[in-house]
Amino acid sequence: MINLYEVKETNQMIEQDNLDVRTITLGISLMDCIDSDLERLNQKIYDKITTVAKDLVKTGKEIECDYGIPIVNKRISVTPIAIVGEAACKKPEDYVTLAETLDRAAKEVGVNFIGGYSALVSKGMTKGEENLIRSIPEALAKTERVCSSINVGSTKTGLNMDAVRLMGEMVVKTAEYTKEQDSLGCAKLVVFCNAPDDNPFMAGAFHGVTEADAIINVGVSGPGVVKHALSKVRGESFEVLCETIKKTAFKVTRVGQLVAQEASRRLGIPFGIIDLSLAPTPAIGDSVAEILEEIGLERAGAPGTTAALALLNDQVKKGGVMASSYVGGLSGAFIPVSEDQGMIDAVKAGALTIEKLEAMTCVCSVGLDMIAIPGDTKASTISGIIADEMAIGMINQKTTAVRLIPVIGKGVGETVEFGGLLGYAPIMPVNQFSCEAFVSRRGRIPAPIHSFKN
Template identity: 80%
Template sequence: MINIYEVLETNDMILRENLDVRTITLGISLLDCADSSLERLNDNIYNKITTIAKDLVSVGDDIELEFGVPVVNKRISVTPISIVGASACKTPEDFVTIAKTLDRAAKKVGVNFLGGYSALVPKGMTKADELLIRSIPKALSSTERVCSSVNLASTKTGINMDAVSLMGSIIKETAELTKGSDSIGCAKLVVFCNAPDDNPFMAGAFHGVTEADAVVNIGVSGPGVVRNAVSQVKGADFETLCETVKKTAFKITRVGQLVAKEASERLNVPFGIIDLSLAPTPAVGDSIAEILEEMGLERTGAPGTTAALAILNDQVKKGGVMASSYVGGLSGAFIPVSEDGRMIEAVTCGSLTIEKLEAMTCVCSVGLDMIAIPGNTEVTTISGIIADEMAIGMVNQKTTAVRIIPVIGKGVGETAEFGGLLGSAPVMKVNSFSCKDFVSRGGRIPAPIHSFKN
């Protein structure tokens, strides 16, 4: 039973500490939409999404009004489109028509983003996979709400270096096509190692082929709540610190469980998972970097940062799994530079570099996220950064990702403006030494020896 103290405590979290449900994401299978006719395929996709998701936004709004818990985003994820469009699409332009259909459907039902313009190629690319990947720049530059992801590697299969090399070019082309708005197209594009099938967060959400026809996934958040709790135990030992974070994560997750239950019942769609990830926003006090600094760091990026982030990630997971039987997605702490005000300050003052961020990704929820780099960065350098991050995920048996933005026309120290939850980002320095001969080798980096577990 919940008591009056817990009610008041939760209310205070919402009013003063930025507690929210970051997203209700409705996953929709489009496998039964497949057709050899491109016209029929697009009709099937539009009709299914607009039918199943017609009440998603209103249900989210009603829950927010009735329970007083902010529900920031309502989103949709769909089956990877390279699979759905394989029979009908013969050119990249054919896939672009599907992106535009997805965008129309997203606007019709009122969601802010739709994910799943995706391909899964950790071991190799089908013709459809390659066509979709090559269509990404045009698709993202000609739509508003569509997000794209490509899984390039996994612990079981290794790293598809042909796809890694290709994605360097795709990211650069996407940046060029959206240079009028600081290359924002790249903010809707992420590459993965070990991508989960049930992630509710954008830009990486897609509805896995092993999922039900439709499912509700919830992404909770609350960096401000955790920061406030950590601030109450300054100088305490690590056991006390860990217990504090764990108990706070439990409370945050229970709020998400309530919203998940209500959304599932009202939409008449099965509940899937709660993603425990702490996702920052540009708002003051809603920062992962502030939590790390409350732990005792002068600035995020100082020695000890990776250890502090490891504590945070582990205790968030431990607290969350006690609060819900169905925890999934990514679940941990996101470190997107542009979306975290204090992290931006750390970059600006020189405390935080790309190399330190890469080290932090060994223990965080995702990887190099929302990082702006100079627009003249070589394509092969972008591919090299991706390869490094894929290797971290592959060897450590965890999900890692790269969402990197070469801001065309801007250099180190300048600022890229993305607006809204995407925030703004200082353009960061990139190692200028070449990796061209390495990433150009082609083929696949084999899976690590510890992947053989059958």
């Protein structure tokens, strides 16, 4: 039973500490839309999305009004389009028409993003999957709300280095196709290792083939709430610190659970998972970096940062899993640069580098996220950075991701504005030594020995 104190406490978290539900994401299977005729396929996709999701935005707004809980985004994820389109799409340009259909459907139902322009190629690529990957630059340039993700590795299969090399080239090409918008297309493109089927957060969301026909997944937030709670226990022991994070994560996740159950009931669609990630925004006080500073670091990136982030991530998960029967997605703490004011400040102060961020990704939820780099960075260098991050995920049996933005025409020390939740970022330097010969090798890096569990 929720008592009056808990109601007041939740209201305070919303009003003062930036507590919100970051997204209700409706996952929709497009498997029953598959058709060998491209025109029929596009029509089936549009019809299914606009039918299943017709009440999503309205329902989200009603829940906001009824409970006073901000729900920042209403989104859709769909079956990886490489699978859906393979029978009809014979060339990259065919896949672009599917991206345009997704964008049109997203606009019709009013969601801000639709994810699933995706391919799962951790062990190899079909011709259709390669065509989708090669279509990404044009697809993201011609659409506003479509997000793309490519899974190039897993602990079970190893790393598909042909796909890693190709994705480095596609990131550069996407930057060039959207250079008039400061290479914004790259902000909607993420490369994964061990991508989960039920992630509600963009740009990596897609509706896995193991999922039901439609599902409601909710992503919560709450870095400001955690920071506020920790400010009350400054100087206390690690035991007190950990208990505080766990209790706060429990409260935040309960809010998400309530929203998910209500959305499921009102839409008549099964509840999938709660993703209990601490997802920062550019707003003051809504920062994972500031939590790390509250724990005791002068700046994010200082010695001790990786340990502090590991502690935070683990305690968020321990507290959150007690608040919901179904926790999934990524869950933990995100460390995007452009979307976190504390991270931006740490980069500007010289405390945080790409190399330190890579070390932090060993213990956080995702990986190298929303990092702006010089526009003249070589495709092979980007492929090398992707390979490094994918290796962390593969060896450590965790999800890792890369969302790099080579901003055409800008260099180190300049700043790029993306706007909204995507924020702004200083251009960060990258290592200039070449890895061309390494990423040009063909084939894949084998799975680690501990993957063999059958």
